Amino acid sequence: MLLSLRNIEKSYSSVEGPLEVLRGVSFDLDAGNSLALTGESGCGKSTLLHLVAGLDQPDSGHITLAGQNLTSLNDAARASLRRGTVGLMFQQFNLIPSLTVAANLAFHAQLSECHDVAWTTTIITKLGLLDLLARYPEQLSGGQQQRVAIGRTLAAKPLLVLADEPTGNLDEATGDAVLDLMLSMVKDAGSALIMATHSPRLAARLDRHLKLHAGQTSA
Numbered sequence: 001m002l003l004s005l006r007n008i009e010k011s012y013s014s015v016e017g018p019l020e021v022l023r024g025v026s027f028d029l030d031a032g033n034s035l036a037l038t039g040e041s042g043c044g045k046s047t048l049l050h051l052v053a054g055l056d057q058p059d060s061g062h063i064t065l066a067g068q069n070l071t072s073l074n075d076a077a078r079a080s081l082r083r084g085t086v087g088l089m090f091q092q093f094n095l096i097p098s099l100t101v102a103a104n105l106a107f108h109a110q111l112s113e114c115h116d117v118a119w120t121t122t123i124i125t126k127l128g129l130l131d132l133l134a135r136y137p138e139q140l141s142g143g144q145q146q147r148v149a150i151g152r153t154l155a156a157k158p159l160l161v162l163a164d165e166p167t168g169n170l171d172e173a174t175g176d177a178v179l180d181l182m183l184s185m186v187k188d189a190g191s192a193l194i195m196a197t198h199s200p201r202l203a204a205r206l207d208r209h210l211k212l213h214a215g216q217t218s219a
Helices: 045-052 075-085 101-111 117-126 142-155 172-189
Strands: 003-012 019-029 034-038 060-065 086-089 160-164 192-196 208-213 216-218
Touching: 003 045, 019 045, 019 060, 019 216, 034 045, 034 172, 045 060, 045 160, 045 192, 075 086, 086 142, 101 117, 101 142, 117 142, 117 172, 142 172, 160 172, 172 192
Parallel strands: 034 192, 034 208, 086 160, 160 192
Antiparallel strands: 003 019, 003 060, 208 216
């Protein structure tokens, strides 16, 4: 088992008092499997992804990733585990402005010592980035930046990919190509994927589907 969540609770302070976002969320995810998270805006999908990534801590409960209890690790240890294990595709692209597309694609893979030229070439081809490799982020459209951000994440071959609306700025054909690439990587590399999406059509393509409502999950 790659990932296990048990009784995850998370709330935030508000002017009206504590706002419960997650209430007793539990699920497991094996390597090689994919999971879709759906639910209305503000239901806690992004919060849940941030917790799994170790970017935030739950109020209570336990998250085990690749055999390590995230909730018992300090910030530095969570960052180290995240760098070598987790690939993040959030709604902010966070490309490095001073690097070309080619250098952005290689950056995280080199940091995690997983740079594979053949795999990166496959990503470049499937995401239609070949003609963009010499450009800088400021020279790209929003959709192009999103494709580069997705490619950069996949280039490092993470054990777990966390994707928050990864195809939101892409046309349907490119969005399908992106999902094809992610699902292919999950199967071929023995990774796992959690994708938050508003699209029932995309969610139906993943192995499992959990719905978040009122801080709780249902199949």
